[in-house]
Amino acid sequence: MDLSLQVNNVTVRYGGFTALDNIRLEVQQHTTLGLVGESGSGKSTLARVIAGLIIPDQGQLLLDAEPLTGKRTREQRKKIQMIFQNPDASLNPKHSIRQILAEALLFHKIVGRAEVEKRSRQLLERVSLEGKALDKYPHEFSGGQRQRIAIARALSVEPSLLIADEPTSALDVSVQLSVLELLGTLKSELNLTMLFISHDLGVIHAVSDKVAVMRQGKLVEVSPKDRFFSRPEAAYSRELLSAVPQMPTMKTSGGLHEPRT
Amino acid sequence: MATTPVLEIEDLTLTAKTQEVLVKDVSFSLNQGESLGLVGESGSGKSLTLRAVLGLLPRGIEQTGGVIRSAADSAMVFQDPRGALDPLCPVVKQVAEVVYYRQRLSRKASRAAALELLHMLGLPDSLRKTDRYPGQLSGGQCQRIVIAMALACKPGILLCDEPTTALDVTVQKQIMETVGRLQQELGFAMIFVTHNLAVAAAMCSRLAVMKKGEIVEQGSTLSVLQEPQNPYTQMLINSVLPVPELAPEGSGVLWT
Amino acid sequence: MKTTTIYPELQTDGPKTTLLRRILNTPSLLAGSIMFAVLILLAVFIPYLSPYDPTEQNLSAFLQPPSAEHWLGTDQLGRDLFTRLIYAARTDLTIMVLAEIIPFCTGIFLGMVAGYYGKWVDNVITLITDTFIAFPFYLIVIIVAFASGAGQRGIYITFILVGWIVFARVVRGLSASFREQEWIASARTLGLSGPRIILRHLLPNVLPQAVVVLMTDMVGLLVAIVTLGYLGIGIAPPTPDWGTMIADGQSFISTAWWLSAVPGFAVVYTGIALSLVGDGLADLWRKK
Structure with a gap:
C-alpha cells in the first residue's frame, strides 16, 4: 500500500519548551x-504542523511522496484539509453557509461560478443537511450540525488527507455517534486518508486502522488497532487503556463488576 | 446501608x-x-x-x-477546578479559610485540619512547608483541592x-x-x-x-x-x- | 456504516427574529437613535424652520429672554439663540463625523494587520500607538492648531494623526483573539492569503465592536471641538459653534445664564444620544 503522509523527524519548540520532539510517523493511503x-x-500541534498552520523548526513532511515546503502551493493546501474540535468557533460567524461553501469552491476552482449553488447543495446533502441551510448563519445551527457544515467545507475542495482534531469531543454522545458514522461513510466513498485525533479511546477504537500514542511531545507507540487495544507495546499505552472507565454491561458474562471502584 | x-x-x-x-x-x-x-x-x-x-x-x-x-x-464540586479556585490565594490558605468559617476552629487548628484533608486527598505533603497558588498545580491537583474544600464543610451530601x-x-x-x-x-x-x-x-x-x-x-x-x-x-x-x-x-x- | 437515518439533531428550523424586532427590543438603541435623529432633522431643516439668519445681527433686540418670537431668546448681538444653536449643531456634527472617517478606517486596518500578523508587525504598530498615547491629546491639538492656524483644519489634522489609535488598539486585541479561533485556522488551511483573510473574514467580525467604539469616540471628539471653540483656537466666528457660543455667553452668565447653558446642554444631549446608540448597538450584537 502506498504512503499518503510521511512525517520525518519533525520538531517544534516554543522558546525552551519542546512541543514536538523528533516525530516520525507514516500514514498509509485510504487508512485512518x-x-x-x-x-x-x-x-x-502535530495536526497543525501537518495542516501547514505551524512551520516546524526541524524535519520534513511528504504528502504522496512529494515534499511539503514551508510555503505550500495552492494545490498542496487543497490536498490537506482539517476539521476542528470546537463547533462554536469552526465557522466564521458573519458568513452564511452559502458564502462559507462558495469561498472554498471558488478559491480552489473546484467548479465554475455558475455551478457553485448546485455543488453547495450536493455537499450539504452529503452531510445530511437540507439545501435551505445555505441561507442561514452558523449560530442558527446546533453543534452537531455545525460540525457537519465544517466537514462539508473541508471536503468541498476534494482533499486527499483529512485531519480531524477531536471533531466530536464537544458533542453529546448520540450526536457524536452520528458524526462518526458520517465521517466513516465519507471516508470510504471518497477514498480519504484520515488522521483522527482524540483523547477518547472509545472513539479511537471506533474509527482507526492504526493507533499512534503521544506523550509530552514524543511518539511512544504506533500499532495496528487490534494489537494496540489488546496488547499495547508501551507501558504508558497500557496505563491509558486501563484508566478508561468501563460499562458494567460490557464486561464479559459472569463476572459483573461491583458498581463502585 | x-x-x-x-x-x-x-x-x-x-x-x-x-x-x-x-x-x-x-x-x-x-x-x-x-x-x-x-x-x-x-x-x-x-x-x-x-x-x-x-x-x-x-x-x-x-x-x-x-x-x-x-x-x-451539601457542598459542591464543579467541572472546572481552576474556575472554582481563587487564583490569587494559595491553596492551603483557601482550604483553611473554609474550615475556619464552617467548622469554627481556631486559625491554627483550621490550618492543621486543612492539611489533614489535603493529605487525605493524596496531595503532596510538600504543601505543608510551601503553600502554592492554583496556577502552580495541575488540573487534577486543583480538582483535589476543590474536593477538599467541599469536604471541609463536612457535608452530608456531596454534589x-x-x-x-x-x-x-x-x-x-x-x-x-x-x-x-x-x-x-x-x-x-x-x-x-x-x-x-x-x-x-x-x-x-x-x-x-x-x-x-x-x-x-x-x-x-x-x-x-x-x-x-x-x-x-x-x-x-x-x-x-x-x-x-x-x-x-x-x-x-x-x-x- | 451506510445509513440514511434522519437524526433529530438535523432539523434546522428555529424561531427567527427580525432585525427590526431586535432593535425594538433594545430600548437604549431606540432612545439614542431617536434623540440623535431629532437633532439631525432639526439641523437639516433649520433653514425652513427658522425665519432668522444665524449671523444676522439685530442690535435693537439683544439679550432678550425666551419668548414666542425667539424660543430661546437672543444673544448679545440680537441673534436668535435657537437658530444659532441648530446651525452650530450643523458645524460641529459635520466636523465630528468627517474627522472620524480617516482615523476609523486606518485604525481598523492597522489593528487588523497587527493582530493578525503579530510578531514584528505587531511590535511596530504597538510601539507607535504607545508613543502617541504618552502625549496628552489636547497638547497635540493645541500644537497643531497653532502650527496650522486656528479653524477646522487643526482638528482634522490632529485627528488623522492620533484618532486612529483607539480603534487600532481595540481591533488589534479582537483580531489577535479571532486569529486563535478555528474558523481563521480553517481559512488558512484552505490556503487563503493573509490580506484575503483580513478583508473577508476578520473585517466583518471586528466591525461591530469598532462601531461601538466609534460612538463613544465621537462624543470625545465633539467635546474636543467644543473645547477648542471655547478656547478660541477652534472654529472661528462668525460660524456658529457650541464652544464659541458658551464662551460668548460667559460674560452675561448672571443676567442671561441660558446663553451658555443652552449650548452646554446641547453638547450633553448629543453625548447622551451617541452613548446610548453605542450601548444599544453593543447590546444588540451581544444578544444574537
Missing part, C-alpha cells in the same frame, strides 16, 4: 490513523 | 424568565451514604437540578414547583457536577478512586452529575436518566444499564463507544 494522547501531549 | 433519606426531592420544577420550563416534575430521594448518578446529554437539566439542591440557581431561573427536603448540609470531564483519563481514574474511597471512609451521600455513563456506573449505585428536564428512568445502576426500559436510555447506552478489554499483561501469545 488514530492519534491519542492526554492534554499537552502535542497531538494538536 | 442506612435507609434514612438525607435528601428528598418531589416534583421539582424550574422555569426560566422566558416561561420556558427547564426542569419538570423531577423527584428522587437519596439515602445516607448512597450515591446517585444523574446522567443525560447537554440541556437535560441535570446540572440545574444539582444547583437547585444547593440553592444556587443561575439568575433568571426560578423554582416554580415542588419541594426539596434536605436533612444534611459533583461533571468533576472529571475536564481531566485526562488517567487523572479521572485517580479522582474517581479518591472520591469513592473518601465516600466509604466519611459516609457522605453523593449526587454525581455526568454525561459519561461508564463514569456514572463506576461511581454510583443508582442512576437517574434525564432528558429535556425530566427523569425518564431511574433505578439501580445495573438494572438501568442492563435492562433499560426507556428508549432514550437504550439510545444513550448504544452510543457508548466501548474500549475492548486488555489482554492480561505478559500474555505474549499471538493468535492473529
Whole structure:
C-alpha cells in the first residue's frame, strides 16, 4: 500500500519548551490513523504542523511522496484539509453557509461560478443537511450540525488527507455517534486518508486502522488497532487503556463488576 | 446501608424568565451514604437540578414547583477546578479559610485540619512547608483541592457536577478512586452529575436518566444499564463507544 | 456504516427574529437613535424652520429672554439663540463625523494587520500607538492648531494623526483573539492569503465592536471641538459653534445664564444620544 503522509523527524519548540520532539510517523493511503494522547501531549500541534498552520523548526513532511515546503502551493493546501474540535468557533460567524461553501469552491476552482449553488447543495446533502441551510448563519445551527457544515467545507475542495482534531469531543454522545458514522461513510466513498485525533479511546477504537500514542511531545507507540487495544507495546499505552472507565454491561458474562471502584 | 433519606426531592420544577420550563416534575430521594448518578446529554437539566439542591440557581431561573427536603448540609464540586479556585490565594490558605468559617476552629487548628484533608486527598505533603497558588498545580491537583474544600464543610451530601470531564483519563481514574474511597471512609451521600455513563456506573449505585428536564428512568445502576426500559436510555447506552478489554499483561501469545 | 437515518439533531428550523424586532427590543438603541435623529432633522431643516439668519445681527433686540418670537431668546448681538444653536449643531456634527472617517478606517486596518500578523508587525504598530498615547491629546491639538492656524483644519489634522489609535488598539486585541479561533485556522488551511483573510473574514467580525467604539469616540471628539471653540483656537466666528457660543455667553452668565447653558446642554444631549446608540448597538450584537 502506498504512503499518503510521511512525517520525518519533525520538531517544534516554543522558546525552551519542546512541543514536538523528533516525530516520525507514516500514514498509509485510504487508512485512518488514530492519534491519542492526554492534554499537552502535542497531538494538536502535530495536526497543525501537518495542516501547514505551524512551520516546524526541524524535519520534513511528504504528502504522496512529494515534499511539503514551508510555503505550500495552492494545490498542496487543497490536498490537506482539517476539521476542528470546537463547533462554536469552526465557522466564521458573519458568513452564511452559502458564502462559507462558495469561498472554498471558488478559491480552489473546484467548479465554475455558475455551478457553485448546485455543488453547495450536493455537499450539504452529503452531510445530511437540507439545501435551505445555505441561507442561514452558523449560530442558527446546533453543534452537531455545525460540525457537519465544517466537514462539508473541508471536503468541498476534494482533499486527499483529512485531519480531524477531536471533531466530536464537544458533542453529546448520540450526536457524536452520528458524526462518526458520517465521517466513516465519507471516508470510504471518497477514498480519504484520515488522521483522527482524540483523547477518547472509545472513539479511537471506533474509527482507526492504526493507533499512534503521544506523550509530552514524543511518539511512544504506533500499532495496528487490534494489537494496540489488546496488547499495547508501551507501558504508558497500557496505563491509558486501563484508566478508561468501563460499562458494567460490557464486561464479559459472569463476572459483573461491583458498581463502585 | 442506612435507609434514612438525607435528601428528598418531589416534583421539582424550574422555569426560566422566558416561561420556558427547564426542569419538570423531577423527584428522587437519596439515602445516607448512597450515591446517585444523574446522567443525560447537554440541556437535560441535570446540572440545574444539582444547583437547585444547593440553592444556587443561575439568575433568571426560578423554582416554580415542588419541594426539596434536605436533612444534611451539601457542598459542591464543579467541572472546572481552576474556575472554582481563587487564583490569587494559595491553596492551603483557601482550604483553611473554609474550615475556619464552617467548622469554627481556631486559625491554627483550621490550618492543621486543612492539611489533614489535603493529605487525605493524596496531595503532596510538600504543601505543608510551601503553600502554592492554583496556577502552580495541575488540573487534577486543583480538582483535589476543590474536593477538599467541599469536604471541609463536612457535608452530608456531596454534589459533583461533571468533576472529571475536564481531566485526562488517567487523572479521572485517580479522582474517581479518591472520591469513592473518601465516600466509604466519611459516609457522605453523593449526587454525581455526568454525561459519561461508564463514569456514572463506576461511581454510583443508582442512576437517574434525564432528558429535556425530566427523569425518564431511574433505578439501580445495573438494572438501568442492563435492562433499560426507556428508549432514550437504550439510545444513550448504544452510543457508548466501548474500549475492548486488555489482554492480561505478559500474555505474549499471538493468535492473529 | 451506510445509513440514511434522519437524526433529530438535523432539523434546522428555529424561531427567527427580525432585525427590526431586535432593535425594538433594545430600548437604549431606540432612545439614542431617536434623540440623535431629532437633532439631525432639526439641523437639516433649520433653514425652513427658522425665519432668522444665524449671523444676522439685530442690535435693537439683544439679550432678550425666551419668548414666542425667539424660543430661546437672543444673544448679545440680537441673534436668535435657537437658530444659532441648530446651525452650530450643523458645524460641529459635520466636523465630528468627517474627522472620524480617516482615523476609523486606518485604525481598523492597522489593528487588523497587527493582530493578525503579530510578531514584528505587531511590535511596530504597538510601539507607535504607545508613543502617541504618552502625549496628552489636547497638547497635540493645541500644537497643531497653532502650527496650522486656528479653524477646522487643526482638528482634522490632529485627528488623522492620533484618532486612529483607539480603534487600532481595540481591533488589534479582537483580531489577535479571532486569529486563535478555528474558523481563521480553517481559512488558512484552505490556503487563503493573509490580506484575503483580513478583508473577508476578520473585517466583518471586528466591525461591530469598532462601531461601538466609534460612538463613544465621537462624543470625545465633539467635546474636543467644543473645547477648542471655547478656547478660541477652534472654529472661528462668525460660524456658529457650541464652544464659541458658551464662551460668548460667559460674560452675561448672571443676567442671561441660558446663553451658555443652552449650548452646554446641547453638547450633553448629543453625548447622551451617541452613548446610548453605542450601548444599544453593543447590546444588540451581544444578544444574537
